[in-house]
Amino acid sequence: MSIQVENITKKYGEQEALKSINLSLNKGEIVGLLGPNGAGKSTLMKILTTYITPTSGQAVVNGYNINENTLDVRRSIGYLPEHNPLYLEMYVREYLFYNADIYKVDRKKVENVITQTGLTSHANKKIGELSKGYRQRVGLATALLHNPEVLILDEPTTGLDPNQLIEIRELIKEAGKEKTVLLSTHIMQEVEAMCDRVIILHKGTIVLDKRIDELIQNQIIEVEFDFRLEEVAFKQLPHLIKVESLSGNLHQLHFDTEEDMRAVVYDFAKEQGLRTLQLHQKSPTLEKLFIELTQQK
Numbered sequence: 001m002s003i004q005v006e007n008i009t010k011k012y013g014e015q016e017a018l019k020s021i022n023l024s025l026n027k028g029e030i031v032g033l034l035g036p037n038g039a040g041k042s043t044l045m046k047i048l049t050t051y052i053t054p055t056s057g058q059a060v061v062n063g064y065n066i067n068e069n070t071l072d073v074r075r076s077i078g079y080l081p082e083h084n085p086l087y088l089e090m091y092v093r094e095y096l097f098y099n100a101d102i103y104k105v106d107r108k109k110v111e112n113v114i115t116q117t118g119l120t121s122h123a124n125k126k127i128g129e130l131s132k133g134y135r136q137r138v139g140l141a142t143a144l145l146h147n148p149e150v151l152i153l154d155e156p157t158t159g160l161d162p163n164q165l166i167e168i169r170e171l172i173k174e175a176g177k178e179k180t181v182l183l184s185t186h187i188m189q190e191v192e193a194m195c196d197r198v199i200i201l202h203k204g205t206i207v208l209d210k211r212i213d214e215l216i217q218n219q220i221i222e223v224e225f226d227f228r229l230e231e232v233a234f235k236q237l238p239h240l241i242k243v244e245s246l247s248g249n250l251h252q253l254h255f256d257t258e259e260d261m262r263a264v265v266y267d268f269a270k271e272q273g274l275r276t277l278q279l280h281q282k283s284p285t286l287e288k289l290f291i292e293l294t295q296q297k
Helices: 041-048 070-076 092-103 108-116 132-144 162-175 188-194 212-217 231-236 262-271 286-294
Strands: 003-012 015-025 030-034 056-061 077-080 150-154 180-184 197-202 205-211 218-225 240-245 250-256 276-282
Touching: 003 041, 015 041, 015 205, 030 041, 030 188, 041 056, 041 150, 041 180, 070 077, 077 132, 092 108, 092 132, 108 132, 132 150, 132 162, 150 162, 162 180, 162 188, 188 286, 197 212, 197 286, 205 212, 205 286, 212 286, 218 262, 231 240, 262 276
Parallel strands: 030 180, 030 197, 077 150, 150 180
Antiparallel strands: 003 015, 003 056, 197 205, 218 250, 218 276, 240 250
């Protein structure tokens, strides 16, 4: 297990940024960390990287306790903070040599990460001359330089154009084949495209922790009858987890199954003596789920 978090709580005065967080991440997982502003995402990442200490609880990263082995933790992770701190007056290759010396890494590895992150054509340019996308590449190259087992990336795709998003996404997916990647983002589509698993934080607590393929298994049937039914009437349907009554006689039925439930709903309507005016299947989106979970008080 690459990361194990047990009952981590962080208080700033009377404000609880994190409330007894428990989670574990395995090698080879790319995990997306979602949450509204102030949910505790950056706080959790800063604790795991030992930049701040928890008020209570503990975590182990790559076998090292964050409270007792801070230097070992830092050596074993690659960290890209939200505001990527770079020396803009330095050249790309020079900056990576500088970091290689800090990590006591053979300078030959600099050329490897330059190639890996697509920086070859920009290696002799000043960082200050680079676009936002290429600066993110430099940050990722720095995080990968010492071949860490865990990558922690805080908003790695913020401010990138669509082409840059695709490039950085592919870099992260490639790195995730051999490493554990924990990344935070506000872009739901990036989580769906990159991640194996999603964790949603809300007000310092975990409100969802599921694999992406498990989320996709749920389905929504939108159906309109010629007569409006009360929600209780749908309870006899198998695998039903929620009913939403929309305008008119339109209903959204949420099922927890891979089975196509359209025929079941159609047969149900026939048994009830109802005419089906429309019936179609919708895929639940991570964005919709996020809104539902983070609008709770």
